Amino acid sequence: MTLKLPIYMDHAATTPCDPRVVEAMLPYFTEKFGNPGSRNHSFGWEAEDAVDNARRQVASLIGADRKEIIFTSGSTESNNLAIKGAANMYQKAGPGEGKPRGHIITEIIEHKAVLDPCKRLEKEGFDVTYLEPGPDGVITRAMVESAMRDDTILVTIMWANNEIGVISEIPEIGKLCHEKNVVFHTDATQWVGKAPTDVNADNIDLLSMSGHKIYGPKGVGALYVRRRRPRIRLVALQEGGGQERGFRSGTLNVTGVVGLGKACELCAAEMDSERDRLLALRKKIEDKVVSELDVVQVNGHPERRMPHLTNISFGFVEGESLMMATKEIAMSSGSACTSASLEPSYVLKGLGVGDDLAHSSLRISLGRWTTEEEVDYAADKIVEAVRKLRDLSPLYDMHKEGIDVSKIEWQAH
Amino acid sequence: MAYSDKVIQHYEKPNNVGNFGTTAEVKQRKDVGVGIVGAPECGDVMQLQIKVDDQGNIEDARFKCFGCGSAIASSSLATEWLKGRTVDEGLQIKNTQIVEELSLPPVKIHCSVLAEDAIHAAIADYKKKNGIEN
Numbered sequence A: 001m002t003l004k005l006p007i008y009m010d011h012a013a014t015t016p017c018d019p020r021v022v023e024a025m026l027p028y029f030t031e032k033f034g035n036p037g038s039r040n041h042s043f044g045w046e047a048e049d050a051v052d053n054a055r056r057q058v059a060s061l062i063g064a065d066r067k068e069i070i071f072t073s074g075s076t077e078s079n080n081l082a083i084k085g086a087a088n089m090y091q092k093a094g095p096g097e098g099k100p101r102g103h104i105i106t107e108i109i110e111h112k113a114v115l116d117p118c119k120r121l122e123k124e125g126f127d128v129t130y131l132e133p134g135p136d137g138v139i140t141r142a143m144v145e146s147a148m149r150d151d152t153i154l155v156t157i158m159w160a161n162n163e164i165g166v167i168s169e170i171p172e173i174g175k176l177c178h179e180k181n182v183v184f185h186t187d188a189t190q191w192v193g194k195a196p197t198d199v200n201a202d203n204i205d206l207l208s209m210s211g212h213k214i215y216g217p218k219g220v221g222a223l224y225v226r227r228r229r230p231r232i233r234l235v236a237l238q239e240g241g242g243q244e245r246g247f248r249s250g251t252l253n254v255t256g257v258v259g260l261g262k263a264c265e266l267c268a269a270e271m272d273s274e275r276d277r278l279l280a281l282r283k284k285i286e287d288k289v290v291s292e293l294d295v296v297q298v299n300g301h302p303e304r305r306m307p308h309l310t311n312i313s314f315g316f317v318e319g320e321s322l323m324m325a326t327k328e329i330a331m332s333s334g335s336a337c338t339s340a341s342l343e344p345s346y347v348l349k350g351l352g353v354g355d356d357l358a359h360s361s362l363r364i365s366l367g368r369w370t371t372e373e374e375v376d377y378a379a380d381k382i383v384e385a386v387r388k389l390r391d392l393s394p395l396y397d398m399h400k401e402g403i404d405v406s407k408i409e410w411q412a413h
Numbered sequence B: 001m002a003y004s005d006k007v008i009q010h011y012e013k014p015n016n017v018g019n020f021g022t023t024a025e026v027k028q029r030k031d032v033g034v035g036i037v038g039a040p041e042c043g044d045v046m047q048l049q050i051k052v053d054d055q056g057n058i059e060d061a062r063f064k065c066f067g068c069g070s071a072i073a074s075s076s077l078a079t080e081w082l083k084g085r086t087v088d089e090g091l092q093i094k095n096t097q098i099v100e101e102l103s104l105p106p107v108k109i110h111c112s113v114l115a116e117d118a119i120h121a122a123i124a125d126y127k128k129k130n131g132i133e134n
């Protein structure tokens, strides 16, 4: 077999850099090393041109104007800047005034890079509503609408979820926010570059994206900040040289920015064919696993999901041993027990997936270079591993004997 | 998580996997002691069964385990060590010996504790079924 092991199937965690991206970046480490802020010589101009070009490439991928792109260090920073920056700008009352500062709407299955800034704001006097999606994981316009209040200043809902790939009703939620004059931010880290995006048609005010999820480099990302209808203002997180129109001071990571730009250009060109290919591969894994095993479930909405990502729970096998049995395939486990905390994924719990199933889940995410051969190998391996572990599992025996494992009074230790 | 070679060996080729009958069957059998410890939501459940002869010697032992590699290895090792001992000698197996044999890291010590608990539970079940006082 020509298959090279281990097989990488964790593209939702990070992607390899496309060699074309690396090639575009290389000159900016050495001969074109200038600071784009140097206005007085050709070294600076050259770097500025490169940044401008990248800004255009990023903007074009999401239907924005290049003046609306702020380069950051990644989605974590973009989310922090968008959420804290908007909350502090649009607050109803300042800190220490003893009055409610404003209301923010988000959801319980956001990435920590959204949840933790929201929790911080809560401590600082803002009110936050954490919407709970149903078992399908989708946040709808209606859910957001029913949480809206007179003092709502910001809605932040992710476009596609990083653990289950479920897609929320983003254009519809954006429309609602614009009707109500509420700022709308979306963490589009897992969406942009993989599906068509138009910040105008989709009614987005603030959008976070990251280079390393779209075959660009790590440590670089962007925040889209709407400039017209309405013009969005933010309180900056860091102050200094006033770069990025004062939203984000600090000399730009020019090589990273160039790489991000190139990555966006490639995604725009290849998105359509890649999407169909990846969807067919994902379905192949899901079909194989579901048809060959009992007590399995594919988590999240059956259709509203990213083409490259699937999250599958297997009853009566334990997550860490499942990872061990499938160690030639690099995937994520739905359980954080490898970090010794024994906490099942809060995202799966948020969908109402029971602890037992949440513990034994695999997130498989495919990418630009995933082959059909790799997919076949992985699907076979997973089926084999689950069968092996079920042969060892007392719970699977009980299940087959007709005993309801969830009704037993276990002695937790 | 890096596993020791011994854990990997047991995990890949566990010893004495199985049982001496269905849940209902082993409940009726006086020569079989059953211990089930742990909880699915904690990520491990161990089932240990011992088969004891007339002289009180453990002639056979079987396990099933829902848990991580270390839990599987700990229970596999426990069955190996139980075989050939008397019931009372079985009680002398300590979790620290399992930790040492398998080079378990601190975060996996609970797996060895669980194995010791399973041994005690299986022996207690056997004694109870046979009216043996502790």
Ligand SMILES: Cc1ncc(COP(=O)(O)O)c(C=O)c1O
Pocket: A012, A013, A073, A074, A075, A076, A077, A111, A113, A158, A160, A161, A162, A187, A189, A190, A209, A210, A211, A212, A219, A221
């Ligand atoms: C949905 C989502 N938001 C934010 C992040 C954080 O992105 P970054 O690593 O660029 O800070 C990630 C990646 O882990 C993500 O998947």
